[in-house]
Amino acid sequence: MKGIRRTLLLTYFGLYLLNLLVLAAILFYPARYFLPEMLRRLGEGQVWLLLSAALAAVVTTLLVVRKVGSGMTERLSQIAETVERISAGEMTGHTYLGGRDEIGQVAEAVNRMAASLREQVKEISANSNRLETILSTMVEGVIVFNEEGRTVLTNPAAKKMLSKREENWVGRSDLELIRNAELHDKIMIACLGKRVQEHELKTVFPEEKLLSASIVPLKPGEPGKSGVLVVFRDITRLRRLEEIRADFAANVSHEMRTPLTAIRGYAETLLDGAYRDTETAVRFLKIIHRESERLNNLIEDVLMLSQIESGRADMELVPVNVAGLAEEVLESLLDRLSTHKLKLEVSPGLPPVTGDRGLLRQALFNLLDNSLKYTPAYGEITLGAVREEHSIRIYVADNGIGIPLAAQARIFERFYRVDRARSRSLGGTGLGLAIVKHIVEAHHGRLKLESKEGQGTTVSLYIPVYPPDR
Numbered sequence: 001m002k003g004i005r006r007t008l009l010l011t012y013f014g015l016y017l018l019n020l021l022v023l024a025a026i027l028f029y030p031a032r033y034f035l036p037e038m039l040r041r042l043g044e045g046q047v048w049l050l051l052s053a054a055l056a057a058v059v060t061t062l063l064v065v066r067k068v069g070s071g072m073t074e075r076l077s078q079i080a081e082t083v084e085r086i087s088a089g090e091m092t093g094h095t096y097l098g099g100r101d102e103i104g105q106v107a108e109a110v111n112r113m114a115a116s117l118r119e120q121v122k123e124i125s126a127n128s129n130r131l132e133t134i135l136s137t138m139v140e141g142v143i144v145f146n147e148e149g150r151t152v153l154t155n156p157a158a159k160k161m162l163s164k165r166e167e168n169w170v171g172r173s174d175l176e177l178i179r180n181a182e183l184h185d186k187i188m189i190a191c192l193g194k195r196v197q198e199h200e201l202k203t204v205f206p207e208e209k210l211l212s213a214s215i216v217p218l219k220p221g222e223p224g225k226s227g228v229l230v231v232f233r234d235i236t237r238l239r240r241l242e243e244i245r246a247d248f249a250a251n252v253s254h255e256m257r258t259p260l261t262a263i264r265g266y267a268e269t270l271l272d273g274a275y276r277d278t279e280t281a282v283r284f285l286k287i288i289h290r291e292s293e294r295l296n297n298l299i300e301d302v303l304m305l306s307q308i309e310s311g312r313a314d315m316e317l318v319p320v321n322v323a324g325l326a327e328e329v330l331e332s333l334l335d336r337l338s339t340h341k342l343k344l345e346v347s348p349g350l351p352p353v354t355g356d357r358g359l360l361r362q363a364l365f366n367l368l369d370n371s372l373k374y375t376p377a378y379g380e381i382t383l384g385a386v387r388e389e390h391s392i393r394i395y396v397a398d399n400g401i402g403i404p405l406a407a408q409a410r411i412f413e414r415f416y417r418v419d420r421a422r423s424r425s426l427g428g429t430g431l432g433l434a435i436v437k438h439i440v441e442a443h444h445g446r447l448k449l450e451s452k453e454g455q456g457t458t459v460s461l462y463i464p465v466y467p468p469d470r
Helices: 002-041 044-087 102-137 156-161 181-193 236-271 278-310 322-332 357-374 420-425 432-442
Strands: 141-145 151-154 197-203 209-217 228-234 318-320 341-346 353-355 380-388 391-398 446-452 456-464
Touching (some): 141 156, 156 228, 181 197, 209 236, 278 432, 318 357, 322 341, 322 357, 322 380, 322 391, 353 357, 353 456, 357 380, 357 391, 432 446
Antiparallel strands (some): 141 151, 141 228, 209 228, 318 353, 380 391, 391 456, 446 456
């Protein structure tokens, strides 16, 4: 700013000297011819008066030039200060100058430029905030690398997926952040070859994850290197579901093959002539009937499980009396309960639960059926119900063979059996407890298993009371 003032002052001083020289030349050149004659004619007083007038004119000219120069300097200084404030990022700068001369026009141009810059900065800031909001709320992880393979942008989801705690990722290479040579090679291919790349990588700390990475060049089709956008998706659950679906299909096929093989074998034996022996034929037909029942039960369990899992089961949520439900289930198993000691422990005055009566009956039936299968004759089986806060705890307890600790985490999985041979010999399909689990989940309840090998098992269902507490 001081440099501008100094330059302007020197300019005006130079112009002032130039004006004096021109004026002196104009006056001196003709005066050399007539000045001597004029001085002889004028008196001494008149000469001094003439010199005083000339000096006054010079001083007046100097004052006018200084005034004009000072005003112009001040106005230009204001413009310069405004420009400096704008260049420093202060977009509220404004120059208030009147006049329609060139300096006033320059001031107005600077003001228009400042207003335009304010609008542009405001728009850029809004776009930046929108981009930051979008990136921070995305489920997918996003990392942008420049043409040198250095990070220029990332979002929180990427840090979470890759389990990285470093705050500043900007300027770091992909190998520093991800340490995956194959991914690095594909990022370089996308930078140079401008082709979209796909990659899967597995992380193991702090938990095992499977990530899918889509690598997209930012300037496809243009010559030279370009930056890339890498989008990460967590496909761990999706891959797990695919594996479960494949395992389920394989298990269903295997479980169906066993009874079908038995039915086919005994039927072929009968066709080969065994039907002539009445006793053998009856025995074989009983086996065929038993295996067909087992096959039918398996199909019904698969269909029920599929309906509950997919949400297509027709559920009618009504108040269900727990005591009446327990008695109903016991009546359906009365002929099998004769070889065991049964206890019914339902607390009096229990409120009803919110649920589908048919599905809850099926869940209790499956639990009691399991207890009957895995509790020795004359063992104890207890069906009880008590209130615990906002739920009714319905439990089935026995003193049977129990479940090994290593198997308890998987006992509710489809087709999981602790002892496969024993389960098949008892007519189990391997889906009973899986159905119980999904019925409880469909009622927004929870399931609890307590078991000690050789001492017994207790399975508890927690079902919300009716009406649901608000």
